[in-house]
Amino acid sequence: xxxxxxxxxxxxxxxxxxxxxxxxxxxxxxxxxxxxxxxxxxxxxxxxxxxxxxxxxxxxxxxxxxxxxxxxxxxxxxxxxxxxxxxxxxxxxxxxxxxxxxxxxxxxxxxxxxxxxxxxxxxxxxxxxxxxxxxxxxxxxxxxxxxxxxxxxxxxxxxxxxxxxxxxxxxxxxxxxxxxxxxxxxxxxxxxxxxxxxxxxxxxxxxxxxxxxxxxxxxxxxxxxxxxxxxxxxxxxxxxxxxxxxxxxxxxxxxxxxxxxxxxxxxxxxxxxxxxxxxxxxxxxxxxxxxxxxxxxxxxxxxxxxxxxxxxxxxxxxxxxxxxxxxxxxxx
Amino acid sequence: xxxxxxxxxxxxxxxxxxxxxxxxxxxxxxxxxxxxxxxxxxxxxxxxxxxxxxxxxxxxxxxxxxxxxxxxxxxxxxxxxxxxxxxxxxxxxxxxxxxxxxxxxxxxxxxxxxxxxxxxxxxxxxxxxxxxxxxxxxxxxxxxxxxxxxxxxxxxxxxxxxxxxxxxxxxxxxxxxxxxxxxxxxxxxxxxxxxxxxxxxxxxxxxxxxxxxxxxxxxxxxxxxxxxxxxxxxxxxxxxxxxxxxxxxxxxxxxxxxxxxxxxxxxxxxxxxxxxxxxxxxxxxxxxxxxxxxxxxxxxxxxxxxxxxxxxxxxxxxxxxxxxxxxxxxxx
Numbered sequence: 001x002x003x004x005x006x007x008x009x010x011x012x013x014x015x016x017x018x019x020x021x022x023x024x025x026x027x028x029x030x031x032x033x034x035x036x037x038x039x040x041x042x043x044x045x046x047x048x049x050x051x052x053x054x055x056x057x058x059x060x061x062x063x064x065x066x067x068x069x070x071x072x073x074x075x076x077x078x079x080x081x082x083x084x085x086x087x088x089x090x091x092x093x094x095x096x097x098x099x100x101x102x103x104x105x106x107x108x109x110x111x112x113x114x115x116x117x118x119x120x121x122x123x124x125x126x127x128x129x130x131x132x133x134x135x136x137x138x139x140x141x142x143x144x145x146x147x148x149x150x151x152x153x154x155x156x157x158x159x160x161x162x163x164x165x166x167x168x169x170x171x172x173x174x175x176x177x178x179x180x181x182x183x184x185x186x187x188x189x190x191x192x193x194x195x196x197x198x199x200x201x202x203x204x205x206x207x208x209x210x211x212x213x214x215x216x217x218x219x220x221x222x223x224x225x226x227x228x229x230x231x232x233x234x235x236x237x238x239x240x241x242x243x244x245x246x247x248x249x250x251x252x253x254x255x256x257x258x259x260x261x262x263x264x265x266x267x268x269x270x271x272x273x274x275x276x277x278x279x280x281x282x283x284x285x286x287x288x289x290x291x292x293x294x295x296x297x298x299x300x301x302x303x304x305x306x307x308x309x310x311x312x313x314x315x316x317x318x319x320x321x322x323x324x325x326x327x328x329x330x331x332x
Numbered sequence: 333x334x335x336x337x338x339x340x341x342x343x344x345x346x347x348x349x350x351x352x353x354x355x356x357x358x359x360x361x362x363x364x365x366x367x368x369x370x371x372x373x374x375x376x377x378x379x380x381x382x383x384x385x386x387x388x389x390x391x392x393x394x395x396x397x398x399x400x401x402x403x404x405x406x407x408x409x410x411x412x413x414x415x416x417x418x419x420x421x422x423x424x425x426x427x428x429x430x431x432x433x434x435x436x437x438x439x440x441x442x443x444x445x446x447x448x449x450x451x452x453x454x455x456x457x458x459x460x461x462x463x464x465x466x467x468x469x470x471x472x473x474x475x476x477x478x479x480x481x482x483x484x485x486x487x488x489x490x491x492x493x494x495x496x497x498x499x500x501x502x503x504x505x506x507x508x509x510x511x512x513x514x515x516x517x518x519x520x521x522x523x524x525x526x527x528x529x530x531x532x533x534x535x536x537x538x539x540x541x542x543x544x545x546x547x548x549x550x551x552x553x554x555x556x557x558x559x560x561x562x563x564x565x566x567x568x569x570x571x572x573x574x575x576x577x578x579x580x581x582x583x584x585x586x587x588x589x590x591x592x593x594x595x596x597x598x599x600x601x602x603x604x605x606x607x608x609x610x611x612x613x614x615x616x617x618x619x620x621x622x623x624x625x626x627x628x629x630x631x632x633x634x635x636x637x638x639x640x641x642x643x644x645x646x647x648x649x650x651x652x653x654x655x656x657x658x659x660x661x662x663x664x
Contacts, residue, residue, distance in 0.1 A: 152504075179515035183643040312515055312651070
């Protein structure tokens, strides 16, 4: 069982399943595992430096992988793109900012350019800039994102940027989500939180465990973790995380956090180093309800593929031809 | 072409498409038109009195229809339920509050009990209360709702309340949305904004026109319209509307509105009466991007049915068996 969509054709992959380039979590081993299973893994550079980028491409070995950047941060450290391109990534995903200064370099390096957007207006701009594919990311996503819901955003972006392939992101953790994305007209999905809950993801075991016990009702889009970590995220991006004591203390009371920043920044850094998740962040999407185990990433890919097929087949069975329905009625 | 889902069986309808009981907009003519096309229409009582309820059931004529209540408001005017039940509705939808005092009366009247929820926790409570079907409403919805995104909420509710049929709501305006809902495991959809943009919906023609020109990027969940109209909506419900001058003036500055309430309430009432939509509300979901005309409700139902079938068939075609793919590779 494999797929044939505009995304599998574009990226020369078997399954239209992409690993979100999660900062810290999406290292080379995870990216390679997703690619080896037929999807495409993306190393998530995030705020990391050149040494980290080198190490994670080494960890990916000979598997083809992509790489993803937080664009506003890359604009401050633009040489990191060249470091990544030297490893011949299959594709580059840009998120959260104006990637226009980087497009030519990526295309010259032979990599596909994917742009992740959170609004219909940004999707139109990505099409104008020449994106090879556009990731439409809904607010349900874990980590950084915007305010629009995945389901109507994906359909609207598909209409607006055709024939550019659209990838659905935000809230997708299983084959039902992939099936829904395909019916909306997307050519594939990008998943973060589901792959964070994988064997190969970088991150504390306790943080991964929280993804299993966490509930979608208890996630929140907030700026408090960016503030305390000193990352100057531009408006309107926020990060979705599990609600914890730190969120309860400061979300909606950001000015109080700003007032106590010196001491709180120190306390937060210590908590993060110690894995104290009452204070430290666990980024998570609303789809944590659908995550019940820490599994190898390749197994996750295969489960999603098989469940998507079943979901589409089941939906197709819910149709029946009207004439026979009328005949049934008349036979009664 | 018709459907066979747990919802069509429960409600004895041909298509798993429900009209949201939109206050003011969902009158008897619109409800009847949706039912006559094979779905089920719901008269939206909202804040209306007994005379309005009587008039709209008369307008529905002999078509089977349901009725929907804003539960916290019905708790203040509980006799309105009896007025509606006297008309033998096929089903009653309760939204936004504790409907437990009303369930027995509805069941005694022979109507099905649908409960609309915005969280997984509320879905579990609805199952415990004996809902015949549960509407999982995502934040993309127009009008009042909550904070969770439709796509992951629907899948999580399906898992939590099986085998109770789940209806997806929020962001659905076309057949792709119905197809996505079915693949997520829902048994049907409930649509509001798409039916507001119908010939039969009650409401200003200019408001309907705004649904066609409006963009999903420019909708917002806010409390400013409830405040100025004097409706004491409980936390955490907010209403999604098109951004207009009134939103720009007061959303995020609600205390300023409260300070000027006497004059602003008078000004707002005059604007609403005059159809001045720079001030008066137009409730709208994020799916306004997908709405391009004012159409008869029956035609909307048929379009959704046909497009859903095409969307599922197209998604099914994106699969192909792996062995033949390998053979293709080997033949190269």
